[in-house]
Amino acid sequence: METQANKLQELVGSVSSKTHSRTKFIAITSGKGGVGKSTVSANMANVLSNNGYKVALFDADIGLANLDVILNVRIDKNILHVLKGDCSLSDIIVPIKKNLLLIPGESGDEILKYSEQFVYERFLEETKVLDDVDFMIIDTGAGIGEHIQLFLEAADEVVVVTVPDPAAITDAYATIKITSKTQSYIHVLLNMTKNEKEAQLIFDKINKVAEANIGNGLKLNLIGKLPEDKLISKSIKQRTLFTNDAPNSLASLDMKRIVNNLVYKLERKVLKTDTSKGFGSFFKRIIEQF
Numbered sequence: 229m230e231t232q233a234n235k236l237q238e239l240v241g242s243v244s245s246k247t248h249s250r251t252k253f254i255a256i257t258s259g260k261g262g263v264g265k266s267t268v269s270a271n272m273a274n275v276l277s278n279n280g281y282k283v284a285l286f287d288a289d290i291g292l293a294n295l296d297v298i299l300n301v302r303i304d305k306n307i308l309h310v311l312k313g314d315c316s317l318s319d320i321i322v323p324i325k326k327n328l329l330l331i332p333g334e335s336g337d338e339i340l341k342y343s344e345q346f347v348y349e350r351f352l353e354e355t356k357v358l359d360d361v362d363f364m365i366i367d368t369g370a371g372i373g374e375h376i377q378l379f380l381e382a383a384d385e386v387v388v389v390t391v392p393d394p395a396a397i398t399d400a401y402a403t404i405k406i407t408s409k410t411q412s413y414i415h416v417l418l419n420m421t422k423n424e425k426e427a428q429l430i431f432d433k434i435n436k437v438a439e440a441n442i443g444n445g446l447k448l449n450l451i452g453k454l455p456e457d458k459l460i461s462k463s464i465k466q467r468t469l470f471t472n473d474a475p476n477s478l479a480s481l482d483m484k485r486i487v488n489n490l491v492y493k494l495e496r497k498v499l500k501t502d503t504s505k506g507f508g509s510f511f512k513r514i515i516e517q518f
C-alpha cells in the first residue's frame with residue numbers, strides 16, 4: 229500500500245516539475261517567549277517588501293501577540309482549514325500591502341495532529357499561487373518543541389532572536405543547540421539592546437559556549453541588533469510597523485541592515501545551490517519528518 233509520504237512525494241514531484249519557485253524560507257524563532265520574534269518577523273517582511281521583493285509572512289506562532297494583531301487585520305480561517313479542505317489557500321491569504329501577504333498559520337502541533345486528514349492533492353496544487361513569492365518569513369513558536377524544530381529544519385535560514393536577559397540567552401542557547409542537529413549555520417539577532425557593543429559582547433559569549441560544547445561544524449552569525457526603543461513598543465501598541473512609522477529612525481536603520489545581511493547571505497547561497505522549491509515542497513519537508 230502506498231504510504232502517505234510516498235503519495236505526497238509523487239504529488240510534490242509533479243507540482244514542482246511544472247513550476248520554478250525559488251522562495252527562500254526564513255524561520256524566526258526564539259528560546260523564550262516575548263523577546264520580539266513577531267515584531268522582527270513583521271518588520272523584516274515589511275522592509276523586504278519595500279525593497280521590491282514579494283514577501284509572505286507565515287504565522288506559525290499562535291500565542292498572545294499574533295501577526296494578525298500586529299498587522300491590524302482580521303482573520304477567520306487559517307492553514308489548517310485549507311489542509312482539511314474546508315477552504316482554498318487563496319481564501320485565507322490576507323494582502324497587507326503591495327508585495328506583502330499574510331498566511332495565517334497554526335502551530336506545528338495542530339498541523340501535524342490532523343495530518344492524516346489533510347487534502348494534500350488540492351493543497352499542493354493551490355500552493356502554486358505562492359510560487360512568485362521571493363521570501364517567506366515564518367514566525368515560529370518559542371522554545372525547543374519537536375514540531376517547532378520541523379519548521380526550523382525545513383527553512384533555508386534560521387534566525388534566533390534573543391534579548392540580553394540571562395534567562396533568554398540560556399533559552400536561546402538551548403534552541404541553537406537543538407537546531408544545530410539540522411542546520412550548520414544559524415543567525416542570532418540581539419533585540420532590545422543598549423548598543424552595538426553590548427550585542428557583540430553577548431553574541432561572543434554565546435558563540436564561545438557553542439564552540440566549546442556543540443561542535444558539529446556549527447557556525448553562528450550575528451545578523452544584527454535592534455535597540456530597546458519606545459518607538460517599537462508604541463508601534464506595536466497602535467498596531468503599526470515601526471519601519472513604516474519612522475523609516476529613518478535608528479531602529480529602522482538597524483532593521484534594514486539586518487535585511488541586507490540576510491539577502492546578501494542568501495544571494496551567495498543561491499549561487500551555490502539553486503534548487504527549485506515552493507510552499508508545497510516546504511510543507512512536504514515538514515510533514516515527511518513527522
Ligand SMILES: Nc1ncnc2c1ncn2[C@@H]1O[C@H](COP(=O)(O)OP(=O)(O)OP(=O)(O)O)[C@@H](O)[C@H]1O
Nearest residue numbers: 261262263264265266267293455456457460461464
Ligand atoms: N526592540 C524593542 N524595543 C521595545 N519594545 C520591544 C522591542 N521588541 C519587542 N518589544 C515589545 O516586546 C513585546 C513582545 O514582542 P513580540 O510580541 O514581538 O515578541 P514575541 O517573541 O513574538 O512574543 P510571543 O512569544 O508572545 O510570540 C511587545 O509588546 C513589543 O512591543
